[in-house]
Amino acid sequence: MSRKPPQQDVDESQLQVSKPKEWAAGIPGVLVSLQRGVEQMGVSRTAQTLRLLNQREGFDCPGCAWPEAHGHRKLAEFCENGAKAVAEEATRRTVGPEFFAAHPVAELAEKTDYWLGQQGRLTHPMVLREGATHYQPIDWDDAFGLIAEKLNGLAGPDEAMFYTSGRTSNEAAFSYQLMVRSFGTNNLPDCSNMCHESSGAALNETIGIGKGSVSLADLVNSELIIVVGQNPGTNHPRMLSALEEAKGNGARIVAVNPLPEAGLLRFKNPQNVRGVVGNGTQLADEFCQIRLGGDLAFFQALGHQLLAAEDAAPGTVVDREFVDTHSHGFAEYAANARALDWAEVDAATGLPREQIAKVARMMVDSNKTIVCWAMGLTQTKHAVATIREVVNVQLLRGMIGKPGAGLCPVRGHSNVQGDRTMGIWEKMPESFMDRLDEEFGIEVPRKHGFDTVDALRAMREGRAKAFVALGGNFVSATPDTEVTERALRSCELTVQVSTKLNRSHVVHGRTALILPTLGRSDRDVQASGEQFVSVEDSMSVVHRSRGRLTPASDQLLSEVSIVTRLARKLLGEGHAVPWAEFEANYDSIRDRIARVVTGCDDYNRKVRQPDGFVLPHPPRDARVFPTATGKANFTVNEIEVLDLPEGRLFLQTLRSHDQYNTTIYGLDDRYRGVKDGRRVVFVNPEDIAALGVVDGQLVDLVSEWPDDPTGVTKRRAERFRVVSFPTARGCAAAYFPEANSLVPLDSVAKTSNTPTSKLIVIRLEPTG
Numbered sequence: 001m002s003r004k005p006p007q008q009d010v011d012e013s014q015l016q017v018s019k020p021k022e023w024a025a026g027i028p029g030v031l032v033s034l035q036r037g038v039e040q041m042g043v044s045r046t047a048q049t050l051r052l053l054n055q056r057e058g059f060d061c062p063g064c065a066w067p068e069a070h071g072h073r074k075l076a077e078f079c080e081n082g083a084k085a086v087a088e089e090a091t092r093r094t095v096g097p098e099f100f101a102a103h104p105v106a107e108l109a110e111k112t113d114y115w116l117g118q119q120g121r122l123t124h125p126m127v128l129r130e131g132a133t134h135y136q137p138i139d140w141d142d143a144f145g146l147i148a149e150k151l152n153g154l155a156g157p158d159e160a161m162f163y164t165s166g167r168t169s170n171e172a173a174f175s176y177q178l179m180v181r182s183f184g185t186n187n188l189p190d191c192s193n194m195c196h197e198s199s200g201a202a203l204n205e206t207i208g209i210g211k212g213s214v215s216l217a218d219l220v221n222s223e224l225i226i227v228v229g230q231n232p233g234t235n236h237p238r239m240l241s242a243l244e245e246a247k248g249n250g251a252r253i254v255a256v257n258p259l260p261e262a263g264l265l266r267f268k269n270p271q272n273v274r275g276v277v278g279n280g281t282q283l284a285d286e287f288c289q290i291r292l293g294g295d296l297a298f299f300q301a302l303g304h305q306l307l308a309a310e311d312a313a314p315g316t317v318v319d320r321e322f323v324d325t326h327s328h329g330f331a332e333y334a335a336n337a338r339a340l341d342w343a344e345v346d347a348a349t350g351l352p353r354e355q356i357a358k359v360a361r362m363m364v365d366s367n368k369t370i371v372c373w374a375m376g377l378t379q380t381k382h383a384v385a386t387i388r389e390v391v392n393v394q395l396l397r398g399m400i401g402k403p404g405a406g407l408c409p410v411r412g413h414s415n416v417q418g419d420r421t422m423g424i425w426e427k428m429p430e431s432f433m434d435r436l437d438e439e440f441g442i443e444v445p446r447k448h449g450f451d452t453v454d455a456l457r458a459m460r461e462g463r464a465k466a467f468v469a470l471g472g473n474f475v476s477a478t479p480d481t482e483v484t485e486r487a488l489r490s491c492e493l494t495v496q497v498s499t500k501l502n503r504s505h506v507v508h509g510r511t512a513l514i515l516p517t518l519g520r521s522d523r524d525v526q527a528s529g530e531q532f533v534s535v536e537d538s539m540s541v542v543h544r545s546r547g548r549l550t551p552a553s554d555q556l557l558s559e560v561s562i563v564t565r566l567a568r569k570l571l572g573e574g575h576a577v578p579w580a581e582f583e584a585n586y587d588s589i590r591d592r593i594a595r596v597v598t599g600c601d602d603y604n605r606k607v608r609q610p611d612g613f614v615l616p617h618p619p620r621d622a623r624v625f626p627t628a629t630g631k632a633n634f635t636v637n638e639i640e641v642l643d644l645p646e647g648r649l650f651l652q653t654l655r656s657h658d659q660y661n662t663t664i665y666g667l668d669d670r671y672r673g674v675k676d677g678r679r680v681v682f683v684n685p686e687d688i689a690a691l692g693v694v695d696g697q698l699v700d701l702v703s704e705w706p707d708d709p710t711g712v713t714k715r716r717a718e719r720f721r722v723v724s725f726p727t728a729r730g731c732a733a734a735y736f737p738e739a740n741s742l743v744p745l746d747s748v749a750k751t752s753n754t755p756t757s758k759l760i761v762i763r764l765e766p767t768g
């Protein structure tokens, strides 16, 4: 399989490479955010928009899920990349019926996601009828009628897939899962399946709840913060302010990453004077340049060292009180960690043993330790075991359910955690289903549905025939691009509820619809007046978000309107759920959320509090662990040393500084020194020499995977420029979505079924 870049709209020959930066943010960050804002929105809309971003009376940033500070908020509670996310949404550029009349779908399918996204906001509902070459306008009512007819014409509800991306509000998400389950299926794949599913799986098993256990206050008051597999300078820039504050309070920071990410090394805070004129703050005290996939071994080695320190000075390291009272399985864990094979740790991590010992010493010295992580831990084959190993070292020291300590999976999409809380999951627990039945007098199916990878497999095999997406860009976000595209094209029906044009509109089923919707920043007026929605951040804080901008077109409907109107057509008027009431006044949805969703009682009142409210988290709040054993579970995990065949590299696929997942804001990756292009592969200089290629050379990236027992399938992504970069030996990096075609659909993490986007074996093949 070979993938030619649809790149005639990006001239990659313009690409320039310079030395990577050693610090993040500062003045360039502010300038870039203002420039992008003015380009897309003009001066006055930029000023109005940025003033409302992340303020109590404004809207939640559609960028990342990092929490807002309680109480006093800075006038500009946003970051460069939040400003870009808003500029992208609040742009004045539009894509209407004339655009679609001028561009046949076949032509649009040749464009990059960058070009598609830059065209502007979608303004009208559009349909691509079977056999047609162009999308045409369609009435909202006719659109809902057509979708309902097709869905009701399937052999059964399980032939339909209902995807959600994590920007969807709580109100829309609750309504959507209710519609889907009333229709008769639990096929609710979501972006989380490709994101923090591994964290959820590991945490559910070990501490009984799939969410992080720390607050922002914990973070700034901790003594040691270990940031693993995360690039906050780009993906959670406001986290740098929190790390800076923690540092000011005396915390030490350890960064564990194959790449020396600028944001982890030094931060120049654009919101204070020192950050503007001075050298900023050094963040990481220790940088562990680990090999891809080496973290399981790293944390097991830390556990081994902690136990050794305990043996040397009994009663000083292991939190006996915590272990004896609150945990289960310590003896088995300790036996395994004590029997550690250092040779395996050397091979898996590539780290000097003294450095691991040094980090272990820092852990012994710290009474309040937090481990933060993101995609560097969740997207490998052994991701779930790796995160269980993180939990082990935290349990051993009793670092959960006490101030300044805990587990901190840093979420991606701004409401991905809220969507899960609202029931967007293919396997919600029985108790949630029971409450839905009771509340609405319906009977929702109990059989588990398909997650993202299984939905694709079902489409690939003809078992799924309709695909509906509430947001996102499924085609570009999922692995194995060619397989995915074929799967989508084989569907009878594809429906996308979207703000912006993307590849999932132009790689489509036999009949396809685009339903344009309001974004976070847009004013939402319904029969009862102006509405707000609610969202949950990475630290379980639920709060209001209210858009104030004039929408791009009077045709746009809110996500709640789209879902509730579709539900009425799909399920028939007279259905048990009062859909029309839901649409008219979102308070009526929140009243139901209050009765169905755990921790949301009195939702309408609590969400109106100035800083919202924090959802309960039993381990954090009371050291109560709702697991199978009723205790926090230690686990035993085997180190896997992945062997790298001769002439090969491990590849991770990651984000540049100028993108939001599949939305490409621009062609620069400022901190890594890349300008005007995206088709690059970062390789360690010694690997470049050993592989017999040269810096700057054009190569194809080739992955090999045994799709069937008789041989391997070669997957090829064409024409990438080799960039010499100080990444760990043997560990290369390229951007997603360009490199997605190399990730086989069947290469997934154990238990969580998450695609292994951070660990693929490739070789570089010079282009002919």
Ligand SMILES: Nc1nc2c(c(=O)[nH]1)N[C@H]1C(S)=C(S)[C@@H](COP(=O)(O)OP(=O)(O)OC[C@H]3O[C@@H](n4cnc5c(=O)[nH]c(N)nc54)[C@H](O)[C@@H]3O)O[C@H]1N2
Pocket (backbone or CB within 6 Å): 063, 064, 065, 081, 195, 228, 229, 230, 231, 232, 234, 235, 236, 256, 257, 258, 259, 261, 290, 291, 292, 293, 294, 295, 374, 375, 376, 377, 380, 411, 412, 413, 652, 653, 654, 655, 656, 657, 659, 660, 661, 758
């Ligand atoms: N501006 C912006 N903000 C975003 C996003 C965006 O695209 N743009 N996306 C949002 C979303 S949905 C998410 S999930 C988050 C993603 O946030 P991140 O997880 O920070 O995103 P990635 O770019 O995938 O970066 C992964 C990091 O892990 C490191 N890494 C890779 N493999 C390994 C490994 O095996 N071990 C270790 N220790 N490190 C490893 C990489 O070098 C890199 O620094 O950001 C959210 N915020």
Ligand SMILES: Nc1nc2c(c(=O)[nH]1)N[C@H]1C(S)=C(S)[C@@H](COP(=O)(O)OP(=O)(O)OC[C@H]3O[C@@H](n4cnc5c(=O)[nH]c(N)nc54)[C@H](O)[C@@H]3O)O[C@H]1N2
Pocket (backbone or CB within 6 Å): 062, 165, 166, 167, 168, 191, 192, 194, 195, 196, 375, 412, 413, 470, 471, 472, 473, 474, 476, 477, 478, 479, 497, 498, 499, 500, 501, 502, 517, 518, 519, 520, 559, 653, 654, 655, 660, 661, 662, 663, 736, 737, 739, 740, 743, 757
């Ligand atoms: N190779 C590789 N693949 C990956 C990853 C990786 O690291 N490597 N990361 C994975 C991760 S962590 C994630 S979360 C997924 C992301 O997967 P998705 O969430 O599916 O992708 P996005 O690119 O965030 O979706 C962007 C689209 O969402 C629509 N949109 C934006 N705002 C709104 C809104 O308010 N409402 C609606 N209805 N639509 C809106 C726009 O049309 C936009 O084009 O990708 C995954 N894929």
Ligand SMILES: [Mo]
Pocket (backbone or CB within 6 Å): 191, 194, 195, 196, 411, 412, 413
């Ligand atoms: Mo994500």
